[in-house]
Amino acid sequence: MIAKDFKTIRRDLHKIPELGFQEFKTQKYLIDYITDLPAHRYQLKKWKTGLLVKVPGTNPSRVIGYRSDIDGLPIKEETGLEFHSTHEGRMHACGHDLHMSIALGVLTHFVQSPIEDDLLFIFQPAEEGPGGAQPMLDSSELNEWMPDAIFALHIAPEYEVGTVAIKEGLLFANTSELFITFKGKGGHAAYPHQTKDMIVAASYFVTQLQSIVSRNVDPLDSAVITIGKMESGTVQNIIAETATLEGTIRTLSPKSMKSVKTRLEALVEGMKISYDCDIEVDYGSMYQQVYNDPKWTKDFVTFIEKTENRNLVICKEAMTGEDFGYMLEKIPGFMFWLGVNSPYGLHHSKLVPDEGAIDFAISLLTDYFESLNGKN
Numbered sequence: 001m002i003a004k005d006f007k008t009i010r011r012d013l014h015k016i017p018e019l020g021f022q023e024f025k026t027q028k029y030l031i032d033y034i035t036d037l038p039a040h041r042y043q044l045k046k047w048k049t050g051l052l053v054k055v056p057g058t059n060p061s062r063v064i065g066y067r068s069d070i071d072g073l074p075i076k077e078e079t080g081l082e083f084h085s086t087h088e089g090r091m092h093a094c095g096h097d098l099h100m101s102i103a104l105g106v107l108t109h110f111v112q113s114p115i116e117d118d119l120l121f122i123f124q125p126a127e128e129g130p131g132g133a134q135p136m137l138d139s140s141e142l143n144e145w146m147p148d149a150i151f152a153l154h155i156a157p158e159y160e161v162g163t164v165a166i167k168e169g170l171l172f173a174n175t176s177e178l179f180i181t182f183k184g185k186g187g188h189a190a191y192p193h194q195t196k197d198m199i200v201a202a203s204y205f206v207t208q209l210q211s212i213v214s215r216n217v218d219p220l221d222s223a224v225i226t227i228g229k230m231e232s233g234t235v236q237n238i239i240a241e242t243a244t245l246e247g248t249i250r251t252l253s254p255k256s257m258k259s260v261k262t263r264l265e266a267l268v269e270g271m272k273i274s275y276d277c278d279i280e281v282d283y284g285s286m287y288q289q290v291y292n293d294p295k296w297t298k299d300f301v302t303f304i305e306k307t308e309n310r311n312l313v314i315c316k317e318a319m320t321g322e323d324f325g326y327m328l329e330k331i332p333g334f335m336f337w338l339g340v341n342s343p344y345g346l347h348h349s350k351l352v353p354d355e356g357a358i359d360f361a362i363s364l365l366t367d368y369f370e371s372l373n374g375k376n
């Protein structure tokens with residue numbers, strides 16, 4: 001039977017972060033752990049680099065789903081931790097290592113002590129991109145075991161361990177990736193008039209983009225346009241022929257996403273004329289907003305209020321994205337923030353979540369799923 005504790009499991013997983021749909025070692029680690037559990041107490045299916053694990057209930061009338069994402073990020077870790085990432089330029093900087101160890105903890109508990117209903121644990125690849133939730137929802141593997149309700153958590157560095165933050169309705173934003181390619185004409189640094197300099201064009205465009213949120217979005221609405229990567233040029237005395245920008249757009253409604261993109265495309269048309277260049281826009285993958293089902297959320301809030309040593313925060317929506325939004329669009333349920341108290345935030349190379357949150361979350365979720373016995 002299982003000897004490792006879930007903090008050790010988190011540390012093992014922290015060492016092997018992998019990008020979306022490349023989570024081969026992660027999948028193997030999860031399978032190795034799960035197949036050490038009593039075989040007659042679960043069923044396991046692989047889906048791409050993810051997994052579906054069903055724990056049969058004692059008298060099932062529905063399937064309760066719980067989802068953990070499993071991918072890491074392209075970040076060079078700078079935590080200085082003894083169990084730091086062994087994969088150069090990759091890091092679990094969004095807490096998916098904690099998400100997985102918590103899911104394994106809850107799974108282990110219910111393999112030993114099932115509830116009435118079936119439980120389905122979903123280990124989903126590629127949350128950071130290009131998105132695993134939608135193709136998983138379309139898969140026959142998930143459709144054969146489709147849950148009737150579904151839940152997930154995300155670590156929150158800004159809250160203390162012991163805190164759960166949640167709200168009914170909109171929790172996370174609509175997202176769209178943004179990839180822009182500029183094509184002009186390179187040449188000698190001393191002859192700019194014979195070139196079409198794409199460093200100047202791309203830089204100007206980045207500053208122009210700022211006007212969309214400040215001048216075109218209703219101040220009472222919210223939107224974010226972030227350019228996280230800019231690449232151009234080869235050496236100091238050559239004018240760059242091409243430039244690329246990579247970013248993301250966040251809005252609080254699908255309607256605002258559409259209008260931000262319309263405005264962005266108008267700016268692109270203007271840039272093509274001003275800089276006499278070609279510009280291509282690719283929106284990459286887009287995520288549906290995370291919208292918490294009001295009834296399930298209310299019941300969860302009531303459940304937490306009735307228990308001790310659990311601090312509840314009714315939070316505001318955030319401009320983070322999550323492809324779990326696709327699951328919540330189809331299946332009622334909710335996502336919540338789990339306090340992990342790190343001085344550095346999500347997607348930071350020094351993110352250090354407090355591991356005390358792992359046992360807290362396992363106990364919270366096992367109590368919660370047990371409280372669903374006999375309820376509809």
Ligand SMILES: CC(=O)N[C@@H](CCC[C@H](N)C(=O)O)C(=O)O
Nearest residue numbers: 128129175176177248320321322
């Ligand atoms: C919780 C979290 O940080 N999620 C990511 C999701 C990224 C979606 C996509 N790659 C994009 O950037 O639009 C986030 O950055 O919010």
